[in-house]
Every structure is written in structure tokens, then in C-alpha cells.
Amino acid sequence: MGSAGPASAFSRGILASLPLLVGILPFGLVTGIAGLQVGLSPLEVTLMSAMVFAGAAQLVALQLIGAGASALFVWLATLVVNLRYLMYSSSLAGPLGALSSRLKPLAAFLMVDQNFALALSQYGALGPRLTPWFYLGSGALLWLGWVGSTYLGAFLGARLPEAWSLDFAVPLCFLVLLVPAVQDRPSLAAALVGGLFSTALAGLPYRSGLFIGALAGIGAGVWLENRTRRRG
Amino acid sequence: MSGLEFYLTLLGMALIAFALRYGPMAMLGRAHLPPGLQQALRYVPAATLAGLVFPALLAPGGRWALGPHNEHLLAGLAAAWVAWRYRNALLTILVGMGALWLLRGMGL
Structure with missing residues (x-):
């Protein structure tokens, strides 16, 4: 080298x-x-x-x-x-x-x-x-x-x-980071659930829908990964 | 936000960002993150970033707007395709902004 x-x-x-x-x-x-x-x-x-x-x-x-x-x-x-x-x-x-x-x-x-x-x-x-x-x-x-x-x-x-x-341009910047973060089915589930929950809860004060949405998305990713692994 | 409040907010942000970056590195050898937490952390980027992108595209005015009249959604989908295909930040932003201006100009 x-x-x-x-x-x-x-x-x-x-x-x-x-x-x-x-x-x-x-x-x-x-x-x-x-x-x-x-x-x-x-x-x-x-x-x-x-x-x-x-x-x-x-x-x-x-x-x-x-x-x-x-x-x-x-x-x-x-x-x-x-x-x-x-x-x-x-x-x-x-x-x-x-x-x-x-x-x-x-x-x-x-x-x-x-x-x-x-x-x-x-x-x-x-x-x-x-x-x-x-x-x-x-x-x-x-x-x-x-x-x-x-x-x-x-x-x-x-x-x-x-x-x-x-x-x-702000959400477009996040989009640039989001695409490589979706690598497999569990991370796709995390993104879809997190994104849709955050949108549905967008009216909550101080954007707290973002935190709830993130937790729901993380939960979905973990759940799908564990389910896939159990089925081998 | 007043001047002093801003600087206090900024100081806290800097400390939080630093602690998350330094903590595990400094503690390694003495402690490891539990496997369950490690697994959950793997999904943080996808879940939080989608939480930042989806509302801006699906509900730009604060309410759901699914359909061809939502120019933010159409421009965002074009940008998403570019981001996926080319993995290029500058190109993604240019295509997304360009598509938004174009759709606005066409009065859709």
C-alpha cells in the first residue's frame, strides 16, 4: 500500500x-x-x-x-x-x-x-x-x-x-440518506411503517409524531427480522 | 428563540451528539451494547429518515394528499428514483427541485 x-x-x-x-x-x-x-x-x-x-x-x-x-x-x-x-x-x-x-x-x-x-x-x-x-x-x-x-x-x-x-430540498437531502439505509425487507418495513406513522401523526405538537413513528418503524423492522430468522 | 436560549440549545445538541459518538468507543473493553439494543439500532436510520421524508411528500400541507395533484409527491418520487439509481446527492436534489418547478410551471 x-x-x-x-x-x-x-x-x-x-x-x-x-x-x-x-x-x-x-x-x-x-x-x-x-x-x-x-x-x-x-x-x-x-x-x-x-x-x-x-x-x-x-x-x-x-x-x-x-x-x-x-x-x-x-x-x-x-x-x-x-x-x-x-x-x-x-x-x-x-x-x-x-x-x-x-x-x-x-x-x-x-x-x-x-x-x-x-x-x-x-x-x-x-x-x-x-x-x-x-x-x-x-x-x-x-x-x-x-x-x-x-x-x-x-x-x-x-x-x-x-x-x-x-x-x-430538506426532505430531498433526507431521501438521499434514506435510500442506502433500506437494504433488506426488515429495513424496508422499518422505513414504510416509520414513514406512514410519522405522516399520520404529523399534526401532533412539536413533531412528536416523528418519535412515535420512529419507534413503530424500529419495532416493525425488529419484528420482521425475528420472524424471518425463526422460519429459517 | 432568544439569543441565550439558542446558545443553550446549541450547547446541549453538541454535547448529545458528542456523547453518542464517544460513549461506546470510550467504554469498549468494559461494556458492550446488549444484542437487543444493537438489533434495534440497525433500524434507526431507515425508520427516522422515512419519518422525515414521508410527511413532506405525502402530506405537504399537513394533510394527506395522495394523487397526481400533489406536486411534492410526484417530484419526490422522481428524486427517489434518481437517488436509488445513481446514489448521488447533488443529482437527486437537482432532479427533485427541477421536477417541482416544472410541475408548478405546468400548473398541475
Whole structure:
């Protein structure tokens, strides 16, 4: 695999993530625009991207802030939408185990869907010594792209006419993430049940239908998986 | 939301996002997630993301709107096909927005 130092692994992580920016940038632009629409300043929404670094959670939080929800509901939404990081973090514990205890929090902070998938796929080739540096390079670039595109979106957002219905880009961003999350019949059931429950309960205050819908969807996925397994 | 309330909200969001990312990594070797929880967590992305997509397409005005007069649904279906076929974020957003503008322009 060529030269084998941490520095070269770090730059290879950056290079491998450049194509992924194409997926990050429009999402960041939409987040920046959404921040402006709910009354945040460009600085505030950019700060949110820098500190939270979680696109789906930020978009939901912005919708809730726009709807006048209290901090508690925003935190609950952040928790639910980010639950998948529990899974990512436990899967990455091994590949990132060689990091010092000082760098581990940084590695955790930079964790997103893209570098999680990338680091796991490269672990076999890079091994335990280089994978953490590859992952950190990837995370650093994705973070910069995310913060930069949020600012750009907030900067441009004030100049874009409302007739363009740019708020429709928000569910389209979620759609981009949803499609690869549906991999088999149980996850399809989770999506259908979760989506239909959330739609039926969309009138509940503070978008609490989203939480109930998510629980129903998770239940449907688990139920179908267990039933399929029992039947062999 | 006032300035102070926003910054408190933001701080809490940052802490929650960080704790979920750091917790399992920091505890590994001492504790594992129980298998039942691991199984449930696998379905979180599909269930929550669908909960964010479906209402915007099936009930854009807050009520069910199934049929050809719902331009959000038609544009969303076109975007879903592109997302599935090409796995490309930019293309999906462009097709979805373009379809919405086109349908609006045609006055459907």
C-alpha cells in the first residue's frame, strides 16, 4: 500500500474523501439556507455546523426551532436522529483503538456516516496502526466541507427568492440518506411503517409524531427480522 | 428563540451528539451494547429518515394528499428514483427541485 506513515495515511484519508464532498456540499448549503429561514444569523448556523456536525439532526433541530419548540424537544430530536452513532462508535472502537486517549475524543467528534463507512472498508488494507490516521484525515476534510458549505448557504440564502421553494430540498437531502439505509425487507418495513406513522401523526405538537413513528418503524423492522430468522 | 436560549440549545445538541459518538468507543473493553439494543439500532436510520421524508411528500400541507395533484409527491418520487439509481446527492436534489418547478410551471 505504498509509504506507510501516519502522515501519508492522513493525506490518503483526505484524498479518498474528496469525492464525498459532492454529497456533503449541497446538504450543507441547504442547512445554511434553512438556518436563515428560521431566523438565525449566518454566524449562528455556521457555529451549529461546527459544533454539532450532524446534518440530519441539525435540519430537524432547525425545523423545530422554527416551529417554536423548546430546547428539550430539540435535544430529544438530536438524540433520536443521532442514535445511529452508538452503532458506528462501537463498530469503530476496534479500528480506532490505537489512538491515544487524547485523540479519541477528536476522532469521535469527527464521526459521520461517510468516514465511518470509509474507515471500515479500508481497515483490512491499512491495519490498526494507519486506519486511525486515515479516518482523521477523512473526518477533517468532511468537517471543513460541512462548515464551509453551511456558511456559503447562509451567505447566499438571503439572496435567494422564496418562490424557489428551497425548503423542499430538506426532505430531498433526507431521501438521499434514506435510500442506502433500506437494504433488506426488515429495513424496508422499518422505513414504510416509520414513514406512514410519522405522516399520520404529523399534526401532533412539536413533531412528536416523528418519535412515535420512529419507534413503530424500529419495532416493525425488529419484528420482521425475528420472524424471518425463526422460519429459517 | 432568544439569543441565550439558542446558545443553550446549541450547547446541549453538541454535547448529545458528542456523547453518542464517544460513549461506546470510550467504554469498549468494559461494556458492550446488549444484542437487543444493537438489533434495534440497525433500524434507526431507515425508520427516522422515512419519518422525515414521508410527511413532506405525502402530506405537504399537513394533510394527506395522495394523487397526481400533489406536486411534492410526484417530484419526490422522481428524486427517489434518481437517488436509488445513481446514489448521488447533488443529482437527486437537482432532479427533485427541477421536477417541482416544472410541475408548478405546468400548473398541475
